[in-house]
Amino acid sequence: LQQWESVIPLYFGWFLNEADSRMLKLVSLAHLEECLKIPEFEQDFKNFTHTSDMKDMLEYYLMPESCKEGMLHCTSKFCSFGDVPGSLEYTTSKDVLEACGLCYKLCLVGFIITPRTFGARVKLGSKELILWGQENDCPESLDLPPNTSYGRPFLHNNNYQNPIVNQSNKGKPWFPHCQATLVSSEKLEPSFHPTSGKGSRAHVTLGCAEGVKAVTTGYDLCEVIECEESPEVTSRSRTFALERGWLRDYGKSRWVLYMNRQITVKSLFTGCY
Numbered sequence: 001l002q003q004w005e006s007v008i009p010l011y012f013g014w015f016l017n018e019a020d021s022r023m024l025k026l027v028s029l030a031h032l033e034e035c036l037k038i039p040e041f042e043q044d045f046k047n048f049t050h051t052s053d054m055k056d057m058l059e060y061y062l063m064p065e066s067c068k069e070g071m072l073h074c075t076s077k078f079c080s081f082g083d084v085p086g087s088l089e090y091t092t093s094k095d096v097l098e099a100c101g102l103c104y105k106l107c108l109v110g111f112i113i114t115p116r117t118f119g120a121r122v123k124l125g126s127k128e129l130i131l132w133g134q135e136n137d138c139p140e141s142l143d144l145p146p147n148t149s150y151g152r153p154f155l156h157n158n159n160y161q162n163p164i165v166n167q168s169n170k171g172k173p174w175f176p177h178c179q180a181t182l183v184s185s186e187k188l189e190p191s192f193h194p195t196s197g198k199g200s201r202a203h204v205t206l207g208c209a210e211g212v213k214a215v216t217t218g219y220d221l222c223e224v225i226e227c228e229e230s231p232e233v234t235s236r237s238r239t240f241a242l243e244r245g246w247l248r249d250y251g252k253s254r255w256v257l258y259m260n261r262q263i264t265v266k267s268l269f270t271g272c273y
């Protein structure tokens with residue numbers, strides 16, 4: 001009988017392929033550019049980024065160290081190679097073992113823009129929520145375990161089960177099934193509290209200010225969710241209508257774009273080792 005030892009990754013998550021990562025980055029910059037048409041936002045953005053022209057503004061956020069090869073992802077569980085409590089249980093759970101190598105749709109409902117981070121907000125569906133292993137509580141401090149090295153998503157080159165694979169994409173290399181970013185045609189009503197409770201911290205880090213770590217996007221999103229849940233804050237917040245949705249100012253340079261059309265992107269669930 002062969003014995004397998006579990007190798008715990010740095011983190012698990014849903015990964016976009018390279019083409020979709022590039023496309024999402026462009027789409028997100030187009031949204032940022034649209035927000036910059038609102039004078040109040042433009043002024044605040046210029047103040048906190050210390051920039052004045054459009055090129056510098058759009059180049060303010062840099063790809064974080066953990067994402068230097070440019071592939072975007074949504075973390076489902078940060079394990080730090082086993083240092084984080086519950087990592088072994090998560091890694092060896094039936095749900096996770098069965099999910100590795102499968103394709104999932106990620107639904108993006110908005111963007112958060114702060115002096116520290118730029119992120120896309122993910123609304124997890126019931127299938128994805130089963131794999132959500134991050135804490136729900138927002139941490140009090142930013143004391144983080146040191147990340148010594150960053151890995152790469154594990155390439156499943158075995159014959160993994162893929163529910164979306166079909167004849168036309170069969171046999172093509174890596175991410176055969178994840179080829180397009182789809183913007184839904186259906187227009188949504190404004191919802192200023194699109195995610196709450198379990199999984200509401202789910203996000204894709206699109207960029208961070210120089211020296212800021214990707215983990216900060218989750219903390220910024222936590223703050224935003226707290227604002228959304230506070231009637232006192234929401235009553236003071238200003239909302240601006242845009243072609244692509246509604247931009248809200250929660251104060252302290254915390255801006256949120258609630259999109260009127262969601263973006264659905266295909267992703268591959270796996271660990272980054």
Ligand code: ACK
Pocket residue numbers: 011066074075078134144145147203204205214215216217218
């Ligand atoms: O943008 P993210 O979700 O934030 O993706 C990266 C990924 O793991 C690799 O660094 C996230 N991350 C890093 N440290 C932590 C942590 N302590 N808790 C939760 N997520 C973390 C980071």
